[in-house]
Amino acid sequence: MSHPDPVPHPVPPYYAVVFSSRRTDADAEAYQEAAERMVALAADQPGFLGVESVRGADGSGITVSYWRDPESIAAWRSHAEHVLVQRQGRERWYQRYAVRVARVERAYDGP
C-alpha cells in the first residue's frame, strides 16, 4: 500500500500518529489485505483527516495518520476490529514498530 500524494493540510493544531515499522516475511497477502482494510476503516472514523503511507523494498515502512484531536486517536486505537489487527501485527507481521502521537503545530507544502 502506498498513497501517492501528500494529504492536504487542515489548519493546525491537529494530531499525527507516526507508525514506523519493519515487517517480517510472514503473510504478505493477509497483511496487505488487513492494511488496506485498516486504511478504509480509519477513514470512516470521527476525526480522521487523512493518511500517508509508504513501504520500501527492504520491509521498512512509515504510516502517518492525521486526526482532529487526541480523543479521535484514542477511539481508533480501541476500535474492536483495529484491536484484533494490532494483535496480529504484534504476533506475526512486525519485527519492530514504534508509535508516536504528536500535535502538529505548523504545516506547509510545495513546491
Added chain:
Amino acid sequence: MSHPDPVPHPVPPYYAVVFSSRRTDADAEAYQEAAERMVALAADQPGFLGVESVRGADGSGITVSYWRDPESIAAWRSHAEHVLVQRQGRERWYQRYAVRVARVERAYDGP
C-alpha cells in the same frame, strides 16, 4: 535511502518533522547523493535525535526527523547547505511535498 530500524525513543516531549513527498523522475543519482548527505549533516546538528526514512517504488516517500526542540528545527531549516538542497528539491526533485512540525506527546514501541 531507507533506514531499516525505527529510531529509539527519547522521553517526550520532543519534536518531529514529517516530510512527505512525491519525487519527479529527474536526477536519480544526484538526488540520492544529496539525500544521504543531508541525513549525515542533520545528524551532526545540535538537538538532532534521529531519522526514519522510506521511499516506495512509486516515488512516494516519508522522512521523519526527530529533534529536541523547535529551535533545533529552525536552525537546521536555515543551515546554509540545507537551504541550497531545499531549493534543488523545489526546483527539480519533488512534484509535491508537505512538511509538518509536530510536538511528540506520547511514544511507545513493540512488539
